[in-house]
Amino acid sequence: xxxxxxxxxxxxxxxxxxxxxxxxxxxxxxxxxxxxxxxxxxxxxxxxxxxxxxxxxxxxxxxxxxxxxxxxxxxxxxxxxxxxxxxxxxxxxxxxxxxxxxxxxxxxxxxxxxxxxxxxxxxxxxxxxxxxxxxxxxxxxxxxxxxxxxxxxxxxxxxxxxxxxxxxxxxxxxxxxxxxxxxxxxxxxxxxxxxxxxxxxxxxxxxxxxxxxxxxxxxxxxxxxxxxxxxxxxxxxxxxxxxxxxxxx
Amino acid sequence: xxxxxxxxxxxxxxxxxxxxxxxxxxxxxxxxxxxxxxxxxxxxxxxxxxxxxxxxxxxxxxxxxxxxxxxxxxxxxxxxxxxxxxxxxxxxxxxxxxxxxxxxxxxxxxxxxxxxxxxxxxxxxxxxxxxxxxxxxxxxxxxxxxxxxxxxxxxxxxxxxxxxxxxxxxxxxxxxxxxxxxxxxxxxxxxxxxxxxxxxxxxxxxxxxxxxxxxxxxxxxx
Numbered sequence: 388x389x390x391x392x393x394x395x396x397x398x399x400x401x402x403x404x405x406x407x408x409x410x411x412x413x414x415x416x417x418x419x420x421x422x423x424x425x426x427x428x429x430x431x432x433x434x435x436x437x438x439x440x441x442x443x444x445x446x447x448x449x450x451x452x453x454x455x456x457x458x459x460x461x462x463x464x465x466x467x468x469x470x471x472x473x474x475x476x477x478x479x480x481x482x483x484x485x486x487x488x489x490x491x492x493x494x495x496x497x498x499x500x501x502x503x504x505x506x507x508x509x510x511x512x513x514x515x516x517x518x519x520x521x522x523x524x525x526x527x528x529x530x531x532x533x534x535x536x537x538x539x540x541x542x543x544x545x546x547x548x549x550x551x552x553x554x555x556x557x558x559x560x561x562x563x564x565x566x567x568x569x570x571x572x573x574x575x576x577x578x579x580x581x582x583x584x585x586x587x588x589x590x591x592x593x594x595x596x597x598x599x600x601x602x603x604x605x606x607x608x609x610x611x612x613x614x615x616x617x618x619x620x621x622x623x624x625x626x627x628x629x630x631x632x633x634x635x636x
Numbered sequence: 637x638x639x640x641x642x643x644x645x646x647x648x649x650x651x652x653x654x655x656x657x658x659x660x661x662x663x664x665x666x667x668x669x670x671x672x673x674x675x676x677x678x679x680x681x682x683x684x685x686x687x688x689x690x691x692x693x694x695x696x697x698x699x700x701x702x703x704x705x706x707x708x709x710x711x712x713x714x715x716x717x718x719x720x721x722x723x724x725x726x727x728x729x730x731x732x733x734x735x736x737x738x739x740x741x742x743x744x745x746x747x748x749x750x751x752x753x754x755x756x757x758x759x760x761x762x763x764x765x766x767x768x769x770x771x772x773x774x775x776x777x778x779x780x781x782x783x784x785x786x787x788x789x790x791x792x793x794x795x796x797x798x799x800x801x802x803x804x805x806x807x808x809x810x811x812x813x814x815x816x817x818x819x820x821x822x823x824x825x826x827x828x829x830x831x832x833x834x835x836x837x838x839x840x841x842x843x844x845x846x847x848x849x850x851x852x853x854x855x856x857x858x
Contacts, residue, residue: 403829406829410639413639417643421643432690433690433691433694434694436698437691437694437695437698438694440694440697440698440701441694441697441698444697444698448781448784451781451784452784453784456783456784456786457783458782458783458786459782459783459786459789459790459794517795519782519795520659521658521689521693522658522659522689523655523656523658523659523799524659525795525796525799600783601783625690628690629690629691629694630690630693631693631694631697635781635784636781636782636783636784
């Protein structure tokens with residue numbers, strides 16, 4: 388049987404008192420800690436300490452990130468067109484025939500411009516992956532296009548070695564994201580122009596969008612107008628509104 | 637660690653529900669028949685759970701570490717002190733738990749025996765809750781980083797399945813909590829203070845003389 392120790396009523400009362408005091412003090416400390424978290428000055432719309440927590444998570448998971456860790460892929464038959472979840476940056480008219488992609492360096496200087504055929508000349512890759520929304524839903528879809536790493540290779544000799552992030556924005560500048568370079572260089576990160584074998588439709592990001600199963604949908608910018616290579620994280624629409632900058636999967 | 641766990645679980649469930657609000661699709665039913673959908677809108681509104689996804693995520697992904705660390709500390713402590721022996725169920729526990737259940741529901745009169753500190757139903761339930769906590773953490777990581785910890789996500793049947801497991805675990809936690817609190821309330825104040833102090837006040841037979849009580853004070857018998 389288990390060990391049992393007995394103590395006198397007097398010792399018990401002393402113990403209770405001590406427990407009550409430490410318990411009470413701990414509960415108070417907990418309450419104050421809780422209040423402290425809630426009333427911290429906010430960094431991009433969440434209490435600063437929670438933002439630091441996101442950054443801690445980022446430092447852990449970006450170190451655990453492995454290029455050969457690929458997101459699961461599926462049979463093409465399982466894929467369908469994604470549900471529409473937001474038209475930020477897509478509200479203005481777009482003239483697909485005259486669309487151009489602008490590329491900038493860290494200092495903001497323009498490095499080049501592209502039409503869609505430039506992207507189509509890069510090696511074609513297709514993937515059927517599970518798209519994940521930060522709201523919680525997931526759906527299998529299929530993307531076709533060029534690897535971002537192949538696109539970036541066009542600029543390799545014009546860029547400094549310390550590129551850490553890539554900033555993308557819609558032509559109207561209303562929606563923008565910043566994605567770490569590890570993810571951008573990953574094999575499954577595409578500049579996509581096909582969706583289930585057809586050109587991507589307007590509300591899913593025509594003519595060119597970012598597609599990667601390594602980030603939530605909030606990072607997969609539709610209708611790319613500008614790409615800028617950066618040496619530190621850039622602006623991020625949802626990051627500035629309380630979400631995690633990293634948002635990696 | 638039990639008492640640190642309580643506010644942590646509350647925070648995890650609260651922030652988790654703020655996340656769940658953004659895509660509250662789970663319902664209880666079989667095939668096409670839906671019995672009920674989890675949580676009416678009024679539930680979210682009354683607890684300020686709606687339209688708080690970003691904050692929900694921020695709290696959830698930060699406090700998850702504390703929950704994990706506390707859980708590990710609890711397991712290590714229980715193992716090192718040998719207290720797991722008080723908790724571990726055995727072959728008789730299932731049968732014994734049924735006896736306890738029948739007794740507690742007032743269907744059967746005779747009180748089933750305790751084995752050490754806990755009765756069989758407690759052993760089974762408390763052990764299951766620890767496993768549940770582990771499952772909550774594992775399925776949580778499987779959802780959090782499905783590509784980086786892909787073997788884990790795979791074991792749990794994929795992303796969607798891991799998410800359902802994570803949600804179910806939460807519901808199970810809430811059910812456990814309700815029964816746990818009811819049982820503690822039923823067991824009375826002295827039992828409750830014993831959860832805090834580690835000692836339970838017991839009335840013993842009136843002592844024959846003052847000497848005998850004094851002599852039992854410091855003894856520890858096996």
